[in-house]
Amino acid sequence: MSLPIVEAAYKKEKPETEQIPFGRTFTDHMFVMDYEEGKGWHEPRIVPYEPLTLDPAAMIFHYGQTVFEGLKAYRTDDGRVLLFRPEKNFERLNLSGDRLSIPPVDEDEVLGYLKELVALEKDWVPEFEGTSLYIRPFIIATEPSLAVAPSKSYKLMIIMSPVGPYFSGGIKPVTINVEDQFTRAVKGGTGMAKTAGNYSSGYQAQAKAAKEGNADVLWLDGVEKRYIEEVGSMNIFFKIDGEIVTPALSGSILQGITRTSIIEVLKKWEIPVTERRISIEELYEAYEQGKLEEAFGTGTAAVISPVGELNWLGKKMVINDHEIGALSQELYDTITGIQRGRKEDSFGWTIEV
Amino acid sequence: MSLPIVEAAYKKEKPETEQIPFGRTFTDHMFVMDYEEGKGWHEPRIVPYEPLTLDPAAMIFHYGQTVFEGLKAYRTDDGRVLLFRPEKNFERLNLSGDRLSIPPVDEDEVLGYLKELVALEKDWVPEFEGTSLYIRPFIIATEPSLAVAPSKSYKLMIIMSPVGPYFSGGIKPVTINVEDQFTRAVKGGTGMAKTAGNYSSGYQAQAKAAKEGNADVLWLDGVEKRYIEEVGSMNIFFKIDGEIVTPALSGSILQGITRTSIIEVLKKWEIPVTERRISIEELYEAYEQGKLEEAFGTGTAAVISPVGELNWLGKKMVINDHEIGALSQELYDTITGIQRGRKEDSFGWTIEV
Structure with a gap:
């Protein structure tokens, strides 16, 4: 089973230095999957990194029904790309989601999608000392309604951003x-x-x-x-x-x-x-x-x-x-x-x- | 000083009954104003009610920097439209905004814009017993950045929704x-x-x-x-x-x-x-x-x-x-x-x- 991929027509320039400001540059593609009551999570896909279009009444803007995760992909000296305990992130995404009344995702499945996305964007994992590719999965409530109640629709997205070292010039207390x-x-x-x-x-x-x-x-x-x-x-x-x-x-x-x-x-x-x-x-x-x-x-x-x-x-x-x-x-x-x-x-x- | 208005090409049908589900139908227009660091709040305008386009990294999706208000416009028996203490809502919007590190709005100015919006949408204020036009001002952080820090840009919007009586058939404990x-x-x-x-x-x-x-x-x-x-x-x-x-x-x-x-x-x-x-x-x-x-x-x-x-x-x-x-x-x-x-x-x- 392979994910449908809409390839980005235009490829952005990758950072050529380790001085990458945190969370401002994003890769060419992102992962998206939708949820609808009665239908469940569906239509997983990789699409170009692009703006989201949402109704102004989408519940995320009003009642904060949303959860997220943060993890990284690292480049090894011999050019391989590693993820660190990513299954823990999707486990926690569901734990957080439970508290916020957000329907759970299939953790293994979404981890599989993440791997496909990282594989596609492999060249975005920077190689400079201390750099990495920051990965941000997040779920937002999308139903256009002002009723104070759990949303009937959601969007799960994964966006990725190359990041510089947290401490430049060594760790500082x-x-x-x-x-x-x-x-x-x-x-x-x-x-x-x-x-x-x-x-x-x-x-x-x-x-x-x-x-x-x-x-x-x-x-x-x-x-x-x-x-x-x-x-x-x-x-x-x-x-x-x-x-x-x-x-x-x-x-x-x-x-x-x-x-x-x-x-x-x-x-x-x-x-x-x-x-x-x-x-x-x-x-x-x-x-x-x-x-x-x-x-x-x-x-x-x-x-x-x-x-x-x-x-x-x-x-x-x-x-x-x-x-x-x-x-x-x-x-x-x-x-x-x-x-x-x-x-x-x-x-x-x-x-x- | 009058607000720039982009009129909606298509006018929606207004509810013809008092049975209006809460917060699902919206009027033809909405109010929008933007904030940018260094520039302040600017470009107040009335535009057609339409989807919002935001970067997937917009801070509202990640760190919840947002505040809102809720008030109503009521139709009197002789057809006038009244607002109930709306200045209190914008006072509280700023109070909430202060807690969330959102830059304050000029309360009088925004109340003036609200009045222009309600005047434009006057026909949307329903006349059936117990109905009203629910008004939702809200501010969202729009800067595309994953840094955990206050956003440098925001959007203030006012959307409006005709609503039915809270209790149909009289108040019920x-x-x-x-x-x-x-x-x-x-x-x-x-x-x-x-x-x-x-x-x-x-x-x-x-x-x-x-x-x-x-x-x-x-x-x-x-x-x-x-x-x-x-x-x-x-x-x-x-x-x-x-x-x-x-x-x-x-x-x-x-x-x-x-x-x-x-x-x-x-x-x-x-x-x-x-x-x-x-x-x-x-x-x-x-x-x-x-x-x-x-x-x-x-x-x-x-x-x-x-x-x-x-x-x-x-x-x-x-x-x-x-x-x-x-x-x-x-x-x-x-x-x-x-x-x-x-x-x-x-x-x-x-x-x-």
Whole structure:
């Protein structure tokens, strides 16, 4: 079974440098599939990357019924193209979709379509150090109706964008503000789903943090405003007195695929790693006792983003002297090594396209 | 200053009955205005109601940066067309926009454009009892970029839809489920903003409630899961032992324009009305003591939606024997009377188009 493909008449120029701004350049083609009540998901196809035409009453514009994913295709030194645990993304797409009352897709089937799309656009996977092809699957509600109810039609699309290295010139630990006013998510809400509304709701906190010289925000739980949840749009890990601690999935934290992979790597290395509730007070106490050894965010974009400084209600925690920690570096090298085919993939995480 | 108008070549048929399904039929024209960083809001215009063309990477599809409003135009018995407190809607549009990092519009200016649009589409305001022209202003982020940051471009649109009566055959009290698992909003979140993500996040709770025979959901606060917030997408009022109580605006409750109007009417009538925290336990206690006399939701769609029954953790509160209360009826008659020009508008709430 092969997908119908409408080939783009005009092929765009591919970036000739590693300096590619994130998410602004898109490949020549995209994947589209439609859903209609009674008919299910149908008409999977690859078409030229082109504007979408939607009724102004399409539900996506009014009630935010939408979910998305983010993953990457990597080029190896010998020119092959690898995907990193892509099945996890479609598993999570359905998990998010369930929370937003969006009908599930056949995960294997859509992964197959993604592979066809990546194969067609293989030349778009950049080869420069640290670059990759960012892949954005997303589903939007398309029914033209202002009724506050689940849509009867949807569109699943996959668009792809070549991206530069997250850190140019090597990893740099960032300064983060612990947000005490705004809330990202709360138990019973949509925090564990990858859905649009979770992201723009953080812009004010981001702007406030940036004003005070912080690169990002550390979110606390919405109930007690004490327990650490995520950093910006990444999961967060701490090395405290030799032990690795990351907030347990609480229902309001996104289940990051890099997070899961880091935990699996640590377990394999027999380094103690615990998923549990951790309060900002506990973290500060550990810091004061000199036990807060490393801190890092994890996500598809950066893989590992070390935290060099945390600002919390006027208190400053400088972590590992603003330097990347030994474990953070080792985890970064290991995961990116597997992703780029430079290290042995003993976990079986990569899929060649 | 008059708006540029591109007139629709084809005029649609207007509904010839009061049985108009909500939000599915749209008028011949819509209002559009664009925003670009550095240029501000520009190019206000009236164009035929037509599909929107957007890049698949337009930020609205990915990060939910969007706000909306809902108001109505009413036809009076003598054929005039009235708007009900429309300035409040544009005030709230900017309030919501601030939370979502969307640049503000000039409220007076946009109200002027709305009036021009309604005047052009005057024949679309239906005359049947209980019908009206529903007006939906909304702003969407249009910049094609996957960066998690505020958009540099936006589109403000106003679309309009003739709607039938909320209750056909007179007001009917509804049965409501008190939601104990899902959360609508929490302090520090976006609950007080009219933004897309707040609505689809309630679909699962709605479905759960409907399964058990409930028409809607009563939301509790996200922190303690005790304090009453809203019902469905309406505000909620209770008459307890002669006093009217409505949850105080907590930062996670939408500031309803009908809510505000009801409070002002009650004050004028010298009926005691209090905005305060009220827990579901307190409500149940009042019920057990026979003091819960009336309950009703308020919103643009229904104006007053009486609650005949509340289901909370297996406990059932039957309110006023499933009948509409005298005060609920009087408030309904008063507000709808003002809206339709049948009662004296001593508050100066209506604007003739």
